Amino acid sequence: EKITISVIKADIGGWPGHSRVHPQLVETAEEVLAKAQEEGTIIDFYVATCGDDLQLIMTHKKGVDSSEIHGLAWKTFEEATKVAKGLGLYGAGQDLLKDAFSGNIRGMGPGIAEMEITLRKSEPIVTFHMDKTEPGAFNLPIFRMFADPFNTAGLVIDPNMHMGFRFEVWDIKEHKRVILSTPEELYDLLALIGAKSRYVIKRVFPKEGHKIPKDEPVAVISTEKLYEIAGEYVGKDDPVAIVRAQSGLPALGEVLEPFAFPHLVSGWMRGSHNGPVMPVPMHMANPTRFDGPPRVVALGWQISPEGKLVGPVDLFDDPAFDGARQKALEIAEYIRRHGPFEPHRLPMEDMEYTTLPGVLEKLKDRFEPVE
Numbered sequence: 001e002k003i004t005i006s007v008i009k010a011d012i013g014g015w016p017g018h019s020r021v022h023p024q025l026v027e028t029a030e031e032v033l034a035k036a037q038e039e040g041t042i043i044d045f046y047v048a049t050c051g052d053d054l055q056l057i058m059t060h061k062k063g064v065d066s067s068e069i070h071g072l073a074w075k076t077f078e079e080a081t082k083v084a085k086g087l088g089l090y091g092a093g094q095d096l097l098k099d100a101f102s103g104n105i106r107g108m109g110p111g112i113a114e115m116e117i118t119l120r121k122s123e124p125i126v127t128f129h130m131d132k133t134e135p136g137a138f139n140l141p142i143f144r145m146f147a148d149p150f151n152t153a154g155l156v157i158d159p160n161m162h163m164g165f166r167f168e169v170w171d172i173k174e175h176k177r178v179i180l181s182t183p184e185e186l187y188d189l190l191a192l193i194g195a196k197s198r199y200v201i202k203r204v205f206p207k208e209g210h211k212i213p214k215d216e217p218v219a220v221i222s223t224e225k226l227y228e229i230a231g232e233y234v235g236k237d238d239p240v241a242i243v244r245a246q247s248g249l250p251a252l253g254e255v256l257e258p259f260a261f262p263h264l265v266s267g268w269m270r271g272s273h274n275g276p277v278m279p280v281p282m283h284m285a286n287p288t289r290f291d292g293p294p295r296v297v298a299l300g301w302q303i304s305p306e307g308k309l310v311g312p313v314d315l316f317d318d319p320a321f322d323g324a325r326q327k328a329l330e331i332a333e334y335i336r337r338h339g340p341f342e343p344h345r346l347p348m349e350d351m352e353y354t355t356l357p358g359v360l361e362k363l364k365d366r367f368e369p370v371e
């Protein structure tokens with residue numbers, strides 16, 4: 001029998017500004033989900049936070065895109081939004097872009113990563129939670145986990161994963177997708193996903209001959225684009241991901257290894273700047289400097305045979321990642337000195353909002369031809 005793991009997240013108010021989630025929002029979400037667990041809608045849950053984003057991790061047997069589960073998440077965010085409004089939190093209800101729930105939470109504002117899987121004898125998974133960045137921030141680390149032999153030794157030395165993986169990549173501007181196989185199509189894959197604001201890894205699948213059925217994802221990332229949904233700036237869609245580990249998949253340490261390098265992502269201040277993503281435990285995921293730098297939290301779980309979430313283990317709560325944090329601070333200091341200049345500030349088309357059209361309008365009569 002299959003179990004579904006759903007991670008559904010929304011920013012429904014920051015405390016203060018866009019820094020962190022107020023504990024009363026977490027409590028409210030826990031109350032709503034505890035009731036749903038009692039009623040048997042979900043098997044288990046955990047409410048996590050990263051910066052100002054509230055994340056519902058749930059296990060159940062209703063499959064992906066279940067209107068019951070999405071409706072539960074929506075109701076939870078609505079209840080917590082009431083509390084956020086009562087406290088006057090910043091941007092209360094920010095990511096709830098529609099007034100009424102109509103069966104599926106996709107395209108309504110929250111970010112979703114879900115996978116329906118046949119539990120293995122032992123099922124280790126990691127949920128990743130990012131703030132102050134966008135879904136394309138997962139392109140580099142997911143690529144490294146499942147396709148880079150310098151990251152994942154298992155691709156070279158474990159016969160159970162030597163055949164490689166398949167990547168489902170979405171063109172989030174044209175709303176199209178393509179599946180590419182590695183290692184054969186490695187360069188084609190990189191040609192796309194290096195353009196991370198447009199081509200985003202949505203899922204990774206095993207190949208024919210793998211122990212895991214070919215149609216079951218081994219990784220899934222939320223790819224909702226808030227500004228496209230809303231048609232105006234409402235904050236970058238701080239993403240989440242679920243990754244399965246071990247036994248024919250990257251080992252836990254191979255899943256975490258990409259984050260030892262704090263790569264540059266877009267987001268940070270006003271969703272309009274490049275900066276390093278800093279791996280941190282949950283208690284350090286409260287971005288402050290220039291509203292950042294961007295953060296990533298990794299929570300480790302074993303799924304019990306009944307579908308219970310055994311965890312979390314706060315995986316970046318380890319001095320082994322001190323070096324990455326230190327490096328992130330150095331990069332943050334360096335790139336901040338550029339102020340409003342690219343490549344710290346994003347290129348025009350990737351900024352979340354801009355005064356440029358207004359400035360051009362004001363100056364339009366003062367522009368003169370150049371010989």
Ligand code: 13P
Nearest residue numbers: 158245246247248251253
């Ligand atoms: P498994 O194949 O049992 O997951 O072992 C991999 C491992 O433990 C690498 O450190």
Ligand code: 13P
Nearest residue numbers: 018235236269270271291
């Ligand atoms: P969030 O996307 O985390 O709400 O941040 C928005 C922002 O503008 C930070 O400066």
Ligand code: MG
Nearest residue numbers: 011235236238
């Ligand atoms: Mg947000």
Ligand code: MG
Nearest residue numbers: 011014018052
């Ligand atoms: Mg916010």
Ligand code: MG
Nearest residue numbers: 052131132238
């Ligand atoms: Mg956020």
Ligand code: MG
Nearest residue numbers: 235236237238
């Ligand atoms: Mg954001």
Ligand code: MG
Nearest residue numbers: 246247251252
């Ligand atoms: Mg082992």
